[in-house]
Amino acid sequence: MDKNKILGGRRQRRKYRVRKAVRGTTERPRLSVYRSLQNISVQVIDDSQGKTLVSASTLDTSVREQIAAGGNKEAAAAIGKVIAERAIAAGIKQVCFDRGHFRYHGRVAALADAAREAGLSF
Structure with a gap:
């Protein structure tokens, strides 16, 4: 059996399990995190309207100047503060x-902690 198919299935099940409990509303939108090996990005999404309200990524030019690399905890903390x-x-x-x-x-976790310290509550 192909290892990627097994891991992909586990990831999908974990994603669906989390998503069924988390829905973004107009009063309380969803803070969605995507992490790759070299970058991290985050969006604040209103699911009732289907719109992204705010986003931040290590690929943004304003953030890129502050960080040395995009795939570490320091970069994630910087993105948490920016978002x-x-x-x-x-x-x-x-x-x-x-x-x-x-x-x-x-x-x-570093992104979430930095966002909490900067004033977001979740």
Whole structure:
């Protein structure tokens, strides 16, 4: 059996399990995290309208100047701070955290902690 097919199935099941409990509304949008090997990105999404309200990524030029590399905890913390600042500027103070199929540790946890410290509540 192909290892990628097995892991892909587990990831999909974990993603669906998390997604069925987390829905973004207008009052409390969803903070969705995507993590790759070299970058991390995050979006604040209103699922009732199907719109992305705020986003941040290590690929953004304003963030790129602050970080040395995009795939480490320091970069994730910087993105957490940036997304919190942008969300608060857009009038969003509470969000639902959607980790997707990523486990809550390492870069995902660093991003969440930095966003909480910068003023977002979830």
